[in-house]
Amino acid sequence: MGFLESLSEAAGLIAGFDRDLAEIIVLSLTVNLTAVACACLIGLPLGGAVALYRFPGRQFVTIAIDAFMGLPPVVVGLVVFILLSRSGPLGVLGLLFTPTAMIIAQTILVTPIVAALTRQIIADLWLEYGEHLRSLKAGTMQSVMTLLWDARFSLITVALAGFGRASAEVGAVMIVGGNIDHATRLMTTSIALETSKGNLALALGLGIVLLSITMSINALAYFMRARAGHMAAFA
Amino acid sequence: MLLVFGLPVPLEAQTITLGATTTTENSGLLGEILPQFAVATGLNVQVVVQGSGAILKLGETGDLDLLLVHDRIGEDRFMEAGWGELRRDVMASRFVIVGSAEDPARIRGLGDPVSALRQIAETGNFFISRGDESGTHAAELRLWEGAGLAPQIDQPSWYRQSGAGMGATLNIVAGLGAYALTDIATWLGFGNRAGLEIMVGGTDPRLAEPGLANPYGIILVNSVRHPHLDTDAARRFIDWLTGPEGRAAIAGFVVSGEHPFVPTGGGE
Structure with a gap:
């Protein structure tokens, strides 16, 4: 198996663009982006709050959030699997082997990344603007909201870091999704499956397709940010 | 739901x-x-x-x-x-024993899988076990038992457990030029044989030797x-x-x- 062969496989996959591949790409993006959106809904306010509120155990919470950035996907997958299994505490929901189960697992993986990076960014901004905000008699909650808004361009990078984690992992989605064809098969689980069949060229071809998608999304975010930044500068 | x-x-x-x-x-x-x-x-x-x-x-x-x-x-x-x-x-279906074409343990064409495994153990060539409690793993352990050996317990250096599916295991077997027990269906569809060949057994499930029925x-x-x-x-x-x-x-x-x-x- 040569690398050139894989490149031509990848080119063939993109040019042929069959329905199965399209379905896998759409499902992958839906799961990854939904998980990142959920993680941002939780992680942005959480990170901002931990940065500015003073409460007992704050140091411990900060360390815990930072540490959870390194959560192993297989462990998260296993815990979510046990919770969602029919014999587990949330078994009645019947969510195991569904896209929702994959979104739950990935949200758990991505939230600490969003929260930890947000906390750092907001804490740094506070050093710069804290006095100003205090002189305006802004409450802590108001300060969090203001700084989150001011940091929005940096926070896009935070969301992209979270997306990187979600789109690249295979351990958690494989366990809780089950890699079911036409239901829970994502880009990464397809690559694992094709590798296990010994179809190495096709597997690497899929890998190249995945990398191109990640690249496109980051490019899109870059140009959105650049354009918004440009407009803001001349507003 | x-x-x-x-x-x-x-x-x-x-x-x-x-x-x-x-x-x-x-x-x-x-x-x-x-x-x-x-x-x-x-x-x-x-x-x-x-x-x-x-x-x-x-x-x-x-x-x-x-x-x-x-x-x-x-x-x-x-x-x-x-x-x-x-x-x-x-x-x-049926199982076969596959290995690299050089066949260092000289098991090619043996009619009895148990003596083939014994020979692999004696010559100390790599054998890759699934090691994942799959049906193929269970069949392999029964063959070792028939040979009067228990490499999964003794852990000799030539016995390795992949803990992976059949295809993923065959990738390792191909990479190491080792021996393994595989089901015939996965073998026939496998895309990365890289010098591996069937050593013991044939492709017809109806002619499976004792111990290789599946x-x-x-x-x-x-x-x-x-x-x-x-x-x-x-x-x-x-x-x-x-x-x-x-x-x-x-x-x-x-x-x-x-x-x-x-x-x-x-x-x-």
Whole structure:
């Protein structure tokens, strides 16, 4: 198996663009982006709050959030699997082997990344603007909201870091999704499956397709940010 | 119940979740017969692929409706413990021992898999075990037992456990130029043989040497233990698979010009 062969496989996959591949790409993006959106809904306010509120155990919470950035996907997958299994505490929901189960697992993986990076960014901004905000008699909650808004361009990078984690992992989605064809098969689980069949060229071809998608999304975010930044500068 | 945020998931109630061994999926068998079942009945089958041991455990926890496995001893234990409602024979396949073409242990053409394993142990050439409680792993351990050896316990340096599916294990076997026991269906469909060849056994399941036979059964998970299971649809699948249409589909499945499965279902 040569690398050139894989490149031509990848080119063939993109040019042929069959329905199965399209379905896998759409499902992958839906799961990854939904998980990142959920993680941002939780992680942005959480990170901002931990940065500015003073409460007992704050140091411990900060360390815990930072540490959870390194959560192993297989462990998260296993815990979510046990919770969602029919014999587990949330078994009645019947969510195991569904896209929702994959979104739950990935949200758990991505939230600490969003929260930890947000906390750092907001804490740094506070050093710069804290006095100003205090002189305006802004409450802590108001300060969090203001700084989150001011940091929005940096926070896009935070969301992209979270997306990187979600789109690249295979351990958690494989366990809780089950890699079911036409239901829970994502880009990464397809690559694992094709590798296990010994179809190495096709597997690497899929890998190249995945990398191109990640690249496109980051490019899109870059140009959105650049354009918004440009407009803001001349507003 | 599929609570999803508007995701492209088949929402019809009649979806069966089938747990199947890696061998039936990696060989392409399921990819060929499940669409035929869908056309015949309008029912949708979702497949979760794992080793037989893991599939049987997912049956115990009620996370699967149907189990297509090949570990007769494990299957019988599952039925005796009351986890299954019904078990039927589905098909027979076979195992072979594969290895690098150089064949350092000189086992090529041996008629008896047990003496082949003994010879591999004596010469100390790499043997890669699945080590994952799959049906193939169970069959391999029975062969070692027949040889009067227990490398999985003694852990000699030539015995390695991959802990992975059949295809992933064959990738390792190819990389190390080692020996392994594999089911014939995965072998025939495997794309990365890289100098590996069949050493012991042939491709015809009906001519399997003792110890290399590989029978598959299907089990309906007990809906008394797990009331949420929809056994009507699952029963239809069993009836179809062991009936004339399913038997024809299994018999007609071809990989690399060979028929790796022979239907055995049909009797009540």
